[in-house]
Amino acid sequence: MDAPSYTLSKIAEKDNLAVYDLFFGPNHPGMHGNFGYVLEMIGTEIVKVRPNAGHLHRGFEKLMEQKLWVQNIALVPRICVVDPDPNEVAYCTAIEKIMGVEIPDRAKFIRTITLEMSRLTSFLMGMGALGAALGLYTPMYIMMADRDLVLDLFEWLTGARIYHIFNIPGGVRNDLPDGWVERLNEVLDHLERRLIEYDKLVFENPIIHKRLKGLGYISKDEAIKTGITGPNLRASGAAYDVRVDDPYAAYPYLDVKVITQEGGDALTRAVQVRLEFEETIKLIRQALKQMPEGDVRLNLGNLSMLKVPKGEAYAKVESSKGEFGYYVVSDGGLKPYRVGVRGPSLPAGLLYAQKHLPKMKIDDVAAWMASLAICPPDIDK
Amino acid sequence: MTSRWDVERFGIGPMATPRQADVLLVTGYVSLKTLKRIIRTYEQMPEPKWVLAFGSCTVNGGIYWDSYNTITNLAEYIPVDITVSGCMPRPEAVMDALQTLMKMIQSGEAGAYKKYKENYEYYKANQDRVLKKTVPILGQTPKNDLEGKNEDAKE
Amino acid sequence: MKMQKSDIINILVDRGYSVFDLYHNQIALAVKKENLLNDLIFLRSIGFEHLSFITAVDFIDEGEFEVVYHIWSYTHKIHILVKVRVDRNNPVVPTVIDLWEQSQFYEQEVHEFFGIKFEGNNDLSPLFLENWVDIPPLRKDFDTREFSIRLYDAEVDGGDR
Numbered sequence: 001m002d003a004p005s006y007t008l009s010k011i012a013e014k015d016n017l018a019v020y021d022l023f024f025g026p027n028h029p030g031m032h033g034n035f036g037y038v039l040e041m042i043g044t045e046i047v048k049v050r051p052n053a054g055h056l057h058r059g060f061e062k063l064m065e066q067k068l069w070v071q072n073i074a075l076v077p078r079i080c081v082v083d084p085d086p087n088e089v090a091y092c093t094a095i096e097k098i099m100g101v102e103i104p105d106r107a108k109f110i111r112t113i114t115l116e117m118s119r120l121t122s123f124l125m126g127m128g129a130l131g132a133a134l135g136l137y138t139p140m141y142i143m144m145a146d147r148d149l150v151l152d153l154f155e156w157l158t159g160a161r162i163y164h165i166f167n168i169p170g171g172v173r174n175d176l177p178d179g180w181v182e183r184l185n186e187v188l189d190h191l192e193r194r195l196i197e198y199d200k201l202v203f204e205n206p207i208i209h210k211r212l213k214g215l216g217y218i219s220k221d222e223a224i225k226t227g228i229t230g231p232n233l234r235a236s237g238a239a240y241d242v243r244v245d246d247p248y249a250a251y252p253y254l255d256v257k258v259i260t261q262e263g264g265d266a267l268t269r270a271v272q273v274r275l276e277f278e279e280t281i282k283l284i285r286q287a288l289k290q291m292p293e294g295d296v297r298l299n300l301g302n303l304s305m306l307k308v309p310k311g312e313a314y315a316k317v318e319s320s321k322g323e324f325g326y327y328v329v330s331d332g333g334l335k336p337y338r339v340g341v342r343g344p345s346l347p348a349g350l351l352y353a354q355k356h357l358p359k360m361k362i363d364d365v366a367a368w369m370a371s372l373a374i375c376p377p378d379i380d381k
Numbered sequence: 382m383t384s385r386w387d388v389e390r391f392g393i394g395p396m397a398t399p400r401q402a403d404v405l406l407v408t409g410y411v412s413l414k415t416l417k418r419i420i421r422t423y424e425q426m427p428e429p430k431w432v433l434a435f436g437s438c439t440v441n442g443g444i445y446w447d448s449y450n451t452i453t454n455l456a457e458y459i460p461v462d463i464t465v466s467g468c469m470p471r472p473e474a475v476m477d478a479l480q481t482l483m484k485m486i487q488s489g490e491a492g493a494y495k496k497y498k499e500n501y502e503y504y505k506a507n508q509d510r511v512l513k514k515t516v517p518i519l520g521q522t523p524k525n526d527l528e529g530k531n532e533d534a535k536e
Numbered sequence: 537m538k539m540q541k542s543d544i545i546n547i548l549v550d551r552g553y554s555v556f557d558l559y560h561n562q563i564a565l566a567v568k569k570e571n572l573l574n575d576l577i578f579l580r581s582i583g584f585e586h587l588s589f590i591t592a593v594d595f596i597d598e599g600e601f602e603v604v605y606h607i608w609s610y611t612h613k614i615h616i617l618v619k620v621r622v623d624r625n626n627p628v629v630p631t632v633i634d635l636w637e638q639s640q641f642y643e644q645e646v647h648e649f650f651g652i653k654f655e656g657n658n659d660l661s662p663l664f665l666e667n668w669v670d671i672p673p674l675r676k677d678f679d680t681r682e683f684s685i686r687l688y689d690a691e692v693d694g695g696d697r
Contacts (some may be wrong), residue, residue, distance in 0.1 A: 026418055029397045054664035055414045059448045062673060062680050096644055097559055225565055227638045314562060314606060314615060321594050340591035347638045371410060380664060445679040446690045449673050453688045467537055511687060516672045518687050
């Protein structure tokens with residue numbers, strides 16, 4: 001790496017004991033997730049970065065080749081902890097593409113509603129983590145309490161709070177119970193009222209503005225070239241969204257507004273999450289109004305003996321962090337031949353760490369990670 | 382574990398460093414890189430210390446039992462006092478386990494940390510077997526495989 | 537300006553590629569590894585600028601690896617799977633880090649799990665696994681259940697613990 005352009009580096013050239021290694025690793029209170037960076041530092045400024053990934057590697061791609069098609073749906077949501085539904089939907093969409101079937105309309109709308117609810121929980125945790133990384137702990141506690149209200153709705157519908165295992169090839173497992181839609185409307189009203197408090201605590205806070213302004217700037221061309229997707233790309237000025245470009249589930253019938261901002265730094269990305277939060281609530285209300293009656297799953301026979309014909313497909317969905325993609329190869333048998341997973345945090349977590357972190361001070365690393373929504377499990381798989 | 386199921390009312394709170402902590406919570410599966418850090422953290426804690434293991438993955442491997450990077454039985458590497466089953470366990474089960482641990486400590490039953498010192502060779506042998514591998518486990522060496530010869534030397 | 541899928545297929549067939557039409561917005565291309573860089577530069581020039589990821593598939597019965605590059609165009613809204621086949625006993629592919637910087641990490645991952653070498657990439661050190669002495673784990677002749685039973689004392693279906 002080139003020598004950094006500040007005077008401390010002159011000291012380092014003569015005295016090689018001035019550079020020390022700091023393990024900003026899994027054991028550090030500022031790191032969220034089980035992930036590590038080995039930082040070479042002079043004083044409090046960073047000189048060089050080496051990522052230390054692999055603490056969460058479980059070998060999913062190998063495990064998925066050993067289990068039946070429908071058993072993998074229990075493995076797939078565990079790849080991302082905060083936002084597990086896009087994984088199930090992408091896996092099932094890839095299978096449905098290879099088989100050439102289309103799911104019933106009511107199933108499409110239920111899939112859309114659960115995807116957007118999962119996006120709400122992920123945004124709540126993301127905004128809370130951003131505050132906690134800077135020392136502001138109150139919004140984290142309030143947002144986790146609100147997140148529990150949405151998780152209770154998931155438990156009523158699917159039986160589990162976090163890993164739902166609700167989507168199957170051909171639709172969803174069961175229909176909405178009685179009274180669920182009314183409770184969902186109550187929770188959405190409550191969240192809309194809470195937005196005023198979140199604004200006062202987090203987004204109009206002068207300390208947050210001062211600390212995040214100008215941090216980690218990514219320009220529009222650079223973002224497209226290096227594979228950044230999702231809210232981070234839209235905060236740099238590019239109006240691209242998988243729900244509009246390559247629609248799946250019920251998005252062809254809904255009116256999705258693509259929000260972009262100019263700015264590209266950490267403050268713009270934080271405000272982007274806030275704006276998309278409001279838009280998500282409106283999308284859920286739209287979907288509830290337009291939901292048709294009908295079946296919720298196709299009859300594909302006994303799913304444990306499902307045989308997918310020979311072929312391959314790549315399906316992607318828009319999760320709260322970016323583009324989540326699944327590449328499925330089938331050889332006509334009872335188990336997949338190869339499943340490849342594309343996680344949205346890899347360009348930000350591994351490449352931009354080597355571009356942005358040198359010349360930054362150690363105090364800003366945690367805030368930088370939270371603003372780019374780097375979630376270690378989908379780097380490691 | 383925060384505002385809705387408050388644990389601070391029992392006198393339990395998170396600590397930033399293992400040197401000041403009493404209880405180590407191992408939540409979920411443990412991969413090899415994480416196992417190295419867990420052992421170091423455990424040895425840095427001052428005595429008396431206790432270990433609480435969550436989830437089925439620490440008992441018999443759980444859903445990742447056939448993975449090449451996760452261990453299947455945490456009790457072979459560090460001594461465990463209480464295990465909570467489930468995938469993932471509910472918050473009420475976790476709090477019940479913490480209260481049972483407090484009762485066990487008062488009655489003197491929880492003494493697993495003494496076992497670590499008495500049987501140190503057993504634990505160290507298991508840790509080295511898993512972390513410091515020198516011979517291929519399945520008998521296939523990488524260089525030979527890339528050149529096309531597949532010598533399956535199974536013992 | 538936006539081209540339809542049929543226009544893109546015509547352009548590619550005119551240049552001599554073998555094109556497979558998969559779905560309404562996905563096509564697959566089979567290329568040779570000697571022309572790989574030129575093909576990707578050409579595709580980038582007609583608007584395919586987003587590299588999703590790089591992965592590989594092990595066809596052990598045919599004795600070949602297949603490296604797949606997933607690229608997407610924001611203007612035409614078409615996804616292309618660019619596939620390259622290499623010999624399983626000596627897999628070498630040219631690197632694309634000059635075109636897309638993030639491919640440094642995708643190539644490191646594919647090297648660690650399959651053993652494929654990427655010429656021109658200076659840093660192919662292990663990223664995820666530490667102290668790994670067996671064959672690359674995602675190959676089809678690596679039995680992960682046997683490995684887990686031997687090293688970690690795993691018991692099939694949980695055993696009696």
